Amino acid sequence: MLSIDGVNFKFTRWPLPNRPPDPVRRSPEMWRQTVLKAPPSNLSSNSPALTKYWDKIELVENRTKIFRPQNFLKNQEHKDPALVEAFKTPSPGAGKFLLHYAPGWNKGTKPYPVLLVTGARHNANIWLDPSQDGKKLGLAQTLVDQGFKVFAITFPHPHGDNYYWAQNIADAVKKIRGVTGAEKVDIIAHSKGGIAARAYVSDMKDEGMDSYQKDVRRLVLVGTPNLGLDYPFRHPANNYAFWPEREDPWYDAPMCWNKILYGGKWENSERLSLYTKAGNYFPGQAQLLSPLSSQHPLSMLEPDWFTTYYGGRGFVSVSKGIKEAAREGGDFMAGLAGKPVDPSVEVAVLAGSRADIPFVHNEHDGPSDGIVFTDSAGHTENLTKGGARLLKKTLLPLNHVELVYDKQAKQWILDALA
Template identity: 40%
Template sequence: MQYLSSRGHKVFAINFPHKQGDGYYWAKQIHDAIQVVKSRTGADKVDVIGWSKGAFAARMYVSSVRESWGTAYAGDVRRLILLGNPNGGYDYPFRHGWYHDFSIFPECGGFVNAPSPHTKMICWGLWRNHPELSIYKTSVGDFFPGQKQMLARWDDVYPLPTWEQDWYTTYYGGLGFYTYGYGINYAMNQGSLVNTIRSAGIPGSVATYLLCGDTNDIPTIHNEHTGPSDGVVFIASCTDTTGIGSVAGNVVMNGLNHLKLGWAEAAMAQINAWLQ
């Protein structure tokens, strides 16, 4: 924000109450925020910059992907800049066996607010049952709808890492040596929106820019390493233009991971150039 503001842009920020929340609500909030910006600036249209899951929700808005209570796209976006967006979806939560669970299941030392691909896991010799920590909608609730919405299978493009523990049952569902889960298809059937968004399309009147990273070196997490990625999203997904009516820019930034796309000076300079 400071980088763009210091270069003369009027910058407004929007945050969301739950970082794993439902994209339908996020898209509605983006619409509402745009109305505030328009009222304060007198502009008819605004430029929207979204990063990661926020970019996914921004694309939902301009594509009018909504529930019955949601708001259709109001024709009020001039430029849409998507940073690290999984335009072709992602399967990162399911692709790496049990690795994510160690940071999620409390009995294994986990504390991260993120969805597990499993409902059960063995920690210290005992099965631990935590459906509420899983990505699925279960009898105890549905706590990570926004993550399900971004899911798409990439196993036909990049082979799964067969050396990682419980890789098969994590991805396809079933009981592994240390984990149990329903698999990516089950989760996708509960609410993936990737194909819906791509089919709905972004209007050609919205100049759309894609900014992606090429380096998988995010500290403290198990980075996506089975294909070229920014550590979370495959480059091929981030740069995918299916359903985008007007691609005004599509750049892969050398040396930037998924997080750095949101603050690295090189990324900010590229965004500033697009906003001229």
């Protein structure tokens, strides 16, 4: 047992056991061919697009009037031609999402289908091609090989409102139950996606949205900031990477400065920031914010570290501060803290302890997976205080990205679903 910042983890390293072959198991080479070459497939009339990864993709739309338009920067629009074809636009409305059907979705032997929920910036393809070059096999292949009926969701907006994402998840679960006949679905959710999934099973909803339908058996949270995060305000040097605006999706991340001294002159950068009263391009990120400086002291080596975090004018920036940004995001995490997971849901939590994500300013102000502090990812008290059963909570020596595809993480997830 390992304790980090008061959070107890089971800290595990293990060799992967040899598992018996499953009737639908595919060899690694067969899966690589699935990734690199489009397999033959029959498209249903309501599944207009097919990528090289999936058996089929279905556009699902909730036509109720609960969704408001969401703004897209150019680098936030969908770029994959098949996804754009499926959505019929690179910037879809908030009530639309894509449901991806993995090979074997109608042949798996396990009783509970699995819905894979991605975090910010990614689409569902990350679950089959995590390195986005066909060289690594994702969690979806592992689950299919073990007899699971696997589905995944692509959200309309990469940083969308978490209330909207929660409704998208509710609609996806309903659809999966309909096509499989299953009573309940298991959800595996990464990072920001875990907060939206948690909101659904905690019945935290906006006006007009669906109440929790008791249709989730097990919620597996992977690298999810259960206490929120303050990464954007804690590391303001990142602002220089995101200004000026670029169309490359690599730079699709929010600023926390509303003014920046750039090229010797002051420029208004608020439209690219977390503040929702300007461009509001990152509504779901503003909802994740939570001040954590009392648990993890700030580094004074960051530019304008104090005024960035607490608000004010610094040498090279102006910031409203994290509390104002969280307030503009509706103090979402504070509200979620008071909404425990429904007692009918079983919960498993996986956190990472390696802050070594390539080409990223990794979180170094305390133990983390490079993005999320381990005590935030490993927090479970707010989830289980309503009676939900905690199945397991584990800290693995992996970074935030590796948690969705590394062999140890895959085995842990298989065990969590057993």
